[in-house]
Each structure stands twice: as C-alpha cells, then as structure tokens.
Amino acid sequence: xxxxxxxxxxxxxxxxxxxxxxxxxxxxxxxxxxxxxxxxxxxxxxxxxxxxxxxxxxxxxxxxxxxxxxxxxxxxxxxxxxxxxxxxxxxxxxxxxxxxxxxxxxxxxxxxxxxxxx
Amino acid sequence: xxxxxxxxxxxxxxxxxxxxxxxxxxxxxxxxxxxxxxxxxxxxxxxxxxxxxxxxxxxxxxxxxxxxxxxxxxxxxxxxxxxxxxxxxxxxxxxxxxxxxxxxxxxxxxxxxxxxxxxxxxxxxxxxxxxxxxxxxxxxxxxxxxxxxxxxxxxxxxxxxxxxxxxxxxxxxxxxxxxxxxxxxxxxxxxxxxxxxxxxxxxxxxxxxxxxxxxxxxxxxxxxxxxxxxxxxxxxxxxxxxxxxxxxxxxxxxxxxxxxxxxxxxxxxxxxxxxxxxxxxxxxxxxxxxxxxxxxxxxxxxxxxxxxxxxxxxxxxxxxxxxxxxxxxxxxxxxxxxxxxxxxxxxxxxxxxxxxxxxxxxxxxxxxxxxxxxxxxxxxxxxxxxxxxxxxxxxxxxxxxxxxxxxxxxxxxxxxxxxxxxxxxxxxxxxxxxxxxxxxxxxxxxxxxxxxxxxxxxxxxxxxxxxxxxxxxxxxxxxxxxxxxxxxxxxx
Numbered sequence: 001x002x003x004x005x006x007x008x009x010x011x012x013x014x015x016x017x018x019x020x021x022x023x024x025x026x027x028x029x030x031x032x033x034x035x036x037x038x039x040x041x042x043x044x045x046x047x048x049x050x051x052x053x054x055x056x057x058x059x060x061x062x063x064x065x066x067x068x069x070x071x072x073x074x075x076x077x078x079x080x081x082x083x084x085x086x087x088x089x090x091x092x093x094x095x096x097x098x099x100x101x102x103x104x105x106x107x108x109x110x111x112x113x114x115x116x117x118x
Numbered sequence: 119x120x121x122x123x124x125x126x127x128x129x130x131x132x133x134x135x136x137x138x139x140x141x142x143x144x145x146x147x148x149x150x151x152x153x154x155x156x157x158x159x160x161x162x163x164x165x166x167x168x169x170x171x172x173x174x175x176x177x178x179x180x181x182x183x184x185x186x187x188x189x190x191x192x193x194x195x196x197x198x199x200x201x202x203x204x205x206x207x208x209x210x211x212x213x214x215x216x217x218x219x220x221x222x223x224x225x226x227x228x229x230x231x232x233x234x235x236x237x238x239x240x241x242x243x244x245x246x247x248x249x250x251x252x253x254x255x256x257x258x259x260x261x262x263x264x265x266x267x268x269x270x271x272x273x274x275x276x277x278x279x280x281x282x283x284x285x286x287x288x289x290x291x292x293x294x295x296x297x298x299x300x301x302x303x304x305x306x307x308x309x310x311x312x313x314x315x316x317x318x319x320x321x322x323x324x325x326x327x328x329x330x331x332x333x334x335x336x337x338x339x340x341x342x343x344x345x346x347x348x349x350x351x352x353x354x355x356x357x358x359x360x361x362x363x364x365x366x367x368x369x370x371x372x373x374x375x376x377x378x379x380x381x382x383x384x385x386x387x388x389x390x391x392x393x394x395x396x397x398x399x400x401x402x403x404x405x406x407x408x409x410x411x412x413x414x415x416x417x418x419x420x421x422x423x424x425x426x427x428x429x430x431x432x433x434x435x436x437x438x439x440x441x442x443x444x445x446x447x448x449x450x451x452x453x454x455x456x457x458x459x460x461x462x463x464x465x466x467x468x469x470x471x472x473x474x475x476x477x478x479x480x481x482x483x484x485x486x487x488x489x490x491x492x493x494x495x496x497x498x499x500x501x502x503x504x505x506x507x508x509x510x511x512x513x514x515x516x517x518x519x520x521x522x523x524x525x526x527x528x529x530x531x532x533x534x535x536x537x538x539x540x541x542x543x544x545x546x547x548x549x550x551x552x553x554x555x556x557x558x559x560x561x562x563x564x565x566x567x568x569x570x571x572x573x574x575x576x577x578x579x580x581x582x583x584x585x586x587x588x589x590x591x592x593x594x595x596x597x598x599x600x601x602x603x604x605x606x607x608x609x610x
Contacts (some may be wrong), residue, residue: 023569024286029498035290049594074303078250081296084259088289095270095282102275111279 016043140233186310192249196601280353291340298333342374346406355426360470400441407434412542448474454516464580471569486559502547
C-alpha cells in the first residue's frame with residue numbers, strides 16, 4: 001500500500017504518458033493527435049517536477065529558518081521544455097490549418113485517399 | 119581574442135542572423151546575408167578543427183560559469199569534424215539555393231525561408247558543439263522545429279502532410295530523449311556530459327539508469343531514421359524543397375548519428391552498454407534496413423523518394439558500424455557518415471537541377487534528359503557510382519572499411535548483407551540512369567537545356583569531392599581515426 005501511495009505522482013505520470021501516446025497512435029484526426037502529443041509531453045513535465053522534490057524540502061527561495069530546499073534545477077529545465085512544447089503545438093496546429101486548406105479535411109484516412117486517387 | 123570564442127561564435131552567429139534575415143527587405147539581400155554567415159561558419163569550423171588537432175580538447179565555459187554548473191561547450195576531434203561537415207555542406211548548399219529557392223518558394227516567403235534555414239543550421243551546429251545534455255535537447259528542438267517548417271514549404275500539398283508526420287514522430291523522439299535525460303539526471307544529479315561519464319559507473323546497475331539509456335537510444339533512433347523507425351524520412355525528403363532535401367539529407371541524420379556515438383562511447387560506461395543487447399540490435403536493424411530499404415528504393419517512381427529510401431539503407435550501414443563496436447567498424451561508420459553526406463548532397467543537388475528545369479522528379483518525366491543536360495547527368499552517374507561503392511569513389515572507402523571490420527570479427531552474414539546492399543544499389547541507380555539516357559525524351563521536354571551554372575558548380579564541387587575522397591583518404595579516414603581514438607574505443 002505504501003508503495004502505491006508513495007509513488008502517487010509517478011502513477012499519474014505513467015497514466016498520462018500512456019494515454020497521450022495511445023491517442024497519438026490510435027486517432028486519425030490530426031488535431032486529436034496534437035492533443036495526445038500535448039498530454040504525452042505534460043507527463044514528462046510532471047516526471048521532472050516530481051523528482052525534484054526533496055522530502056520535507058521547502059520551495060527553493062532562501063528564507064530564514066529553512067534548511068531543506070527542493071531542487072530548483074528541474075523546474076528551470078521544464079520551463080524550457082514547456083516553451084518547446086508550446087512552439088511544437090503551435091507549429092503543428094498551423095500545419096493542420098494549412099492541411100485543411102489544401103485537402104478540405106483533417107482526417108488521416110481521407111487525406112490518404114485523396115493522395116492516392118491522384 | 120576571437121580565437122577563444124570560436125566555438126561559441128559558430129552557434130551564436132547564425133542565431134543572431136536568423137531574425138535579421140527575416141526582416142531584411144525582399145530580394146537577394148537575404149540570400150547574401152545567409153551566404154555570408156554560412157561561409158564564415160565554415161571558416162570558423164575549419165579553424166576550430168585545426169585548434170583541436172594542434173591543442174587538444176577545447177572547453178568553453180558559457181558566461182564564465184565553471185562546469186558542471188554552467189553549460190560547457192566541449193570540442194574534441196569528433197565534434198569538431200562534425201561541425202565542419204555541417205558548416206561546409208551549408209556553405210556549399212547556399213550558392214545552389216539562390217536560383218532553386220527563387221523557383222520553388224513564393225517570393226514573399228523567401229526571407230522567412232532563409233531565416234528558418236539559419237535556425238536549423240544553428241540547431242545542428244549547437245548539437246555538435248555542446249557538452250551539456252539538456253542543452254543538446256534544446257538545440258535538437260531548434261533544428262527540428264525549423265526543419266518541419268522548411269519541409270512544409272514544398273510545392274505540393276503532400277509536403278504539408280509529410281511535415282506533419284515528421285513533426286509527430288520527431289516530437290515523440292525528442293520527448294523520449296527528454297524522459298531518458300530526466301531519468302539519468304535523477305540518478306546522477308548532473309547534466310554535463312563529462313560529469314555524467316564520471317558518475318554513471320557508480321549507478322550503472324540501477325534499473326532507472328538502464329531505462330534512461332533505452333529511452334535516449336530509441337529517441338535518437340527515431341531522429342536518425344534507423345530502420346524500422348524511418349517512416350517519416352522518405353516522404354519528408356521527397357516533398358521538401360530541393361535545397362532543404364540536400365541540406366537535411368547531408369546533415370540532420372548525420373548529427374543524430376553523432377549523438378548516438380557520443381551517448382554510447384562518451385557518456386555511458388562500457389558496462390551499461392555491454393550489458394544491454396544494444397550492439398546486436400544495431401546490427402539487426404542495420405541489416406534489415408539495408409536490404410528492405412534498398413528493395414523499396416528500386417520500386418519508387420519518384421527519384422527523390424528513391425534516393426530517400428537509399429538514405430535509410432545507408433543509415434543501416436552506419437548502424438552496422440556502431441553495432442559491430444570495434445575500432446575499425448566505428449571508424450568505418452564515421453567515414454561513411456562523411457562520405458554519405460558528400461554523395462547524397464551531390465545526388466540530391468543533381469535531382470534538384472532536373473526539378474529546376476522540368477518541375478518534376480518522377481522517373482517517367484525525366485526520360486531522355488541525360489542527353490540534354492549532360493553535366494547534370496554526369497553528376498548523377500558519378501554520385502550513383504559512389505553510392506554503389508565503386509573503387510575510386512568515396513563510397514568504396516567506407517564500405518571497404520566496414521567489410522574489413524566485419525571480417526575481423528568473422529561475421530559473414532554482415533559481409534554478405536553489405537555486398538547485397540551494394541548490388542541492389544546497382545539496380546536502383548541503374549534505373550535512374552536508364553530513364554535519363556536510354557529512353558526517348560518526353561515531348562514537352564525537347565527544348566529543355568542544361569541547368570544554369572549556379573546550380574552546376576556546387577553540384578560538381580560535391581561530385582569532385584566524392585572522387586577526391588575516394589582517392590585520397592588522408593582527411594576523412596585520418597579524422598575518423600583521430601575521433602575513434604578520442605572516444606577511446608579499443609580494438610576487438
């Protein structure tokens with residue numbers, strides 16, 4: 001029981017990671033794929049944040065009477081990764097808009113059909 | 119004073135010029151600025167390589183923060199060589215880009231095109247320069263995001279779908295890498311590569327470390343387009359603008375291979391790698407990749423797609439070199455990386471010249487053009503011979519060393535696969551040459567003339583490099599030997 005509760009965050013990470021990954025693979029709708037990609041990336045952000053916690057550690061801001069701080073470095077890394085994620089999402093959505101203009105659909109199988117009927 | 123900052127300038131210069139080119143007035147000024155930046159970077163990369171050969175490893179501390187706290191650029195002979203390859207290819211591609219881009223990209227997008235090109239160039243150079251594994255991830259994403267945008271600029275609508283497909287696959291790969299880095303960080307508490315190398319032996323047996331290693335490997339196998347994770351590559355290369363196909367085919371996958379070498383030989387202690395079936399997996403995917411991608415190449419109706427499948431096969435050869443894991447085989451891998459950049463660069467440039475004239479690279483449309491465009495045809499012949507691995511061309515040298523490495527370990531199956539791959543290459547190169555020379559021309563193409571000088575000169579520069587490095591291996595093999603020594607790979 002301790003094992004399950006003690007690793008609560010990690011279970012969430014694994015669930016989100018698998019859910020996102022499955023969405024990317026199984027959905028044919030291009031926007032849903034990007035949503036899946038987002039969930040997948042967010043799970044990694046959680047993984048980093050979770051492992052930066054130190055038992056009994058306070059937020060990493062120097063203040064009197066506190067000796068234990070959590071590790072701030074993963075937070076900073078994840079800020080960078082979030083920016084990268086936002087850029088990826090916006091580029092992906094921009095591509096979807098262009099695909100909709102060019103094909104008139106954002107369903108993967110319909111796009112395949114359109115390409116092969118040429 | 120400048121000399122001390124060479125390593126940083128290589129990354130910062132194109133990064134600063136990327137937004138500048140975006141706001142420059144339309145016309146040829148943007149091209150000129152990009153051309154100047156890439157040429158300067160090529161010179162800087164050359165200087166950097168000289169400095170490494172003369173003075174040993176360069177360690178550049180960004181902002182004066184000492185590693186492992188600050189980000190360190192650590193240049194040894196392997197990444198100095200890689201940076202030189204990337205910079206030289208960019209510098210050779212740019213003269214070619216002027217006309218090709220004017221023809222293929224709408225005028226209002228040209229400044230943004232060069233801006234994205236410079237960003238991609240920054241990212242690739244950054245990957246080669248950095249000694250910090252998270253910094254590497256950032257540069258990887260800079261180069262990937264800009265290459266998705268560049269690929270989507272292709273003229274046909276399939277360019278959009280292939281860019282989207284690459285975006286999904288590429289982001290999965292990069293995120294896997296990020297997971298791996300996170301897991302390793304949680305065990306070691308450091309991101310600096312040299313520091314990691316020092317601390318990883320202590321935690322090598324932990325499941326977390328091994329999982330992290332697996333994530334990093336799979337992530338970069340996706341980026342490298344290692345069989346069977348290569349599905350994004352043929353479409354992306356086939357529908358991208360010609361210039362981008364040349365540039366990415368010659369640099370992007372090569373840089374991914376460099377990261378593989380770095381992770382396998384510098385960062386992880388030998389124990390971790392040896393305890394996993396990494397070597398066998400590389401050999402397996404290399405062999406399957408060579409055979410199946412070569413066979414696929416034979417059946418392609420579009421020459422660019424055919425060459426893209428051939429790229430997947432060539433990546434298979436490099437994977438074999440890593441998989442065999444001896445000093446000779448890794449050296450063969452590095453030499454093949456360099457030679458393949460030369461041959462695919464030349465071939466995609468020549469095909470780009472065909473597209474410049476007739477607007478298509480389909481086999482049925484290029485029939486008979488060999489007689490009308492003799493110089494372009496000549497480039498395809500020599501490039502093709504190099505791809506096959508005929509003695510006297512660069513392709514022969516690297517395959518020769520790879521066969522030698524396989525013979526050293528007496529793995530006959532690998533030898534057979536390498537030779538079979540070359541034989542199938544004869545078929546697909548032959549298919550292109552047959553269409554170009556022995557078929558009667560298509561009606562519409564009767565009046566087509568030779569490609570303009572500005573396209574032919576860079577193409578032939580690479581073609582002649584193919585011949586030169588087939589005869590004089592001093593630089594290519596010499597550098598690879600030097601690099602293998604730095605990686606500390608012991609002969610098996």
